[in-house]
Amino acid sequence: MQDVPRALGLDFGTTNSVVAIATGQQSDLVEFAGSQATGAVFRSALCFWHEEGVKGGLAHEAGPWAIAEYMEYPEDSRFLQSFKSVAASPIFESANVFEKRYRFEELGAMFLNRMVGHAGGALDQRPERIIVGRPVTYAGSRPDEALARKRYDAMFAGFGTDIHYVYEPLGAAFSYASRLTQAATILVADFGGGTSDFSIVRVEAPGAARRATPLGSAGIGIAGDRFDYRIMDHLVLPMLGKGGSYQSFGKTLEIPRSYFADFADWSRLALMRNRRTMDELARLQKSADEPAAIGRMMTVIEKELGYPLYDAVGSLKRALSADESAAFRFAGGELEIETQVSRADFERWIAPDIARIEATVDKALATAGVTPDAIDRVFLTGGSSLIPAIRGIFDARFGADRIATGGELTSIAHGLALIGQEANLAEWAA
Incomplete structure (x- = not known):
C-alpha cells in the first residue's frame, strides 16, 4: 500500500x-x-x-x-x-x-x-x-x-x-x-497578480532541530494587475473616451470615470455587458463630443474583447522586462492600436506603485526588527519579480550578490x- x-x-x-x-x-x-x-x-x-x-x-x-x-x-x-x-x-x-x-x-x-x-x-x-x-x-x-x-x-x-x-x-x-x-536570515518578496508580499525568515543550518523561524511580514495590494492597468490607462483608455467630454443641459462635462474603473480588471468587463450599462453608454454616445470613442468602448464590452486586450497588455509588459523598447499591438472590433513603448515610459507610469512597494519592504524589515545589513539572502518570486524596476529596489537596497530567483x-x-x-x-x- x-x-x-x-x-x-x-x-x-x-x-x-x-x-x-x-x-x-x-x-x-x-x-x-x-x-x-x-x-x-x-x-x-x-x-x-x-x-x-x-x-x-x-x-x-x-x-x-x-x-x-x-x-x-x-x-x-x-x-x-x-x-x-x-x-x-x-x-x-x-x-x-x-x-x-x-x-x-x-x-x-x-x-x-x-x-x-x-x-x-x-x-x-x-x-x-x-x-x-x-x-x-x-x-x-x-x-x-x-x-x-x-x-x-x-x-x-x-x-x-x-x-x-x-x-x-x-x-x-x-x-x-x-x-x-548554511544558516541565513532571508527576505522573500512575492509579487503576484493582486498583491506584493514580503516575509523575513531565520533559517538554521541543515540538521538543526528547528530549521526555520518566521520573523515578520508585510504586504500591499499592488502587483501585476495594477501594472497592467497602468498600461491600459495610458495606451488604450484615451481611445475609449477617457478624458473626453459630453454635453448635458448646455454644460460640458467629463465622461464619468466610473466606466473606466472597471477596466482596472478586465474580467469585470463581462459584468458591464448588461442592458442597463449598455443603454447608459448608448445615451452617452449621443451626447459625447467624440461619439466614436464611446462606440469603441461599447464594442470592447459587447464583443467580449477584454481577454485579448489584456493579453496584449501582458505581452507588452513581459517584453519590456527583457527589452528597452517593445511594440504594443491589438486589433479587435473597431479598435486597432499599434505603437512602440519604451521601458522608460512604463517605469514612469508605475513609479508611484514602485514607491509604495519599496515602503512596504521597509515595513517588513521593521516588523521583523532587522536592518537591511542583517539580510543574508533575498529571494524574489512571482511573475512581476522579473520587471527591472522591481529588481532595482532590491539591487539598490541589498546588492545584486545577495539576490536569488527561480x-x-x-x-x-x-x-x-x-x-x-x-x-x-x-x-x-x-
Whole structure:
C-alpha cells in the first residue's frame, strides 16, 4: 500500500494556482492532464455558458479549459478571472453571470472542483492536512480580513478536513530554505497578480532541530494587475473616451470615470455587458463630443474583447522586462492600436506603485526588527519579480550578490506543502 501524503500545499493565486503534495521530506507538484493542460500551473479563471441538460442551465469550466471555451465562444460565454481580488471586499456581494448570482465562496468551490477534475486523479484522495496560501495584505482599498477568512473557510469547506492558512511569501521562503546549506536570515518578496508580499525568515543550518523561524511580514495590494492597468490607462483608455467630454443641459462635462474603473480588471468587463450599462453608454454616445470613442468602448464590452486586450497588455509588459523598447499591438472590433513603448515610459507610469512597494519592504524589515545589513539572502518570486524596476529596489537596497530567483510560479505551493509537515505548524499559520 502506498503511503498517504501527509500534506497538500495550495497556492490559490489571483492569476494562477498551483498544488504540491508532500510525502516525507519531498514536495511534488501536481501536473494537470488533458489537451489544454499547462503543466503544474492552473489559471485562476472560470467560464460559464448555457447548456441544456445541465443542472441550473449553466455549464462551467476552470483553468486553461475555461480560457479555451471562452476563446471559442466569446460572445456566448461569461469569463471571470482574478476573483480572488474581491475576497476581502465588503462591497462585493455576488457576481452576476447571465441570470444567476454567485457568491465568492460559490465561485471558489466551483473552481476547486474543476481543478480536482483536471488533475488526472492526483487530487481525488487528498491528505487531511491542507495548507492554503493567503496574502499578507488582501487586495482592495479597505480589505476586510475577517470577511476574507470567512469566505475562504466556506470555499475550502469541501476540499479538506484540516485547513490551515499561511502567508504566501512564507511558503516561498520555506521552499528556498530547503536549498540552503548554511544558516541565513532571508527576505522573500512575492509579487503576484493582486498583491506584493514580503516575509523575513531565520533559517538554521541543515540538521538543526528547528530549521526555520518566521520573523515578520508585510504586504500591499499592488502587483501585476495594477501594472497592467497602468498600461491600459495610458495606451488604450484615451481611445475609449477617457478624458473626453459630453454635453448635458448646455454644460460640458467629463465622461464619468466610473466606466473606466472597471477596466482596472478586465474580467469585470463581462459584468458591464448588461442592458442597463449598455443603454447608459448608448445615451452617452449621443451626447459625447467624440461619439466614436464611446462606440469603441461599447464594442470592447459587447464583443467580449477584454481577454485579448489584456493579453496584449501582458505581452507588452513581459517584453519590456527583457527589452528597452517593445511594440504594443491589438486589433479587435473597431479598435486597432499599434505603437512602440519604451521601458522608460512604463517605469514612469508605475513609479508611484514602485514607491509604495519599496515602503512596504521597509515595513517588513521593521516588523521583523532587522536592518537591511542583517539580510543574508533575498529571494524574489512571482511573475512581476522579473520587471527591472522591481529588481532595482532590491539591487539598490541589498546588492545584486545577495539576490536569488527561480520557481516564480511554483515555489509557494512547494513550500506550503513542506510547512504542512512541520511540528510547529501553529507558528506558521496566519
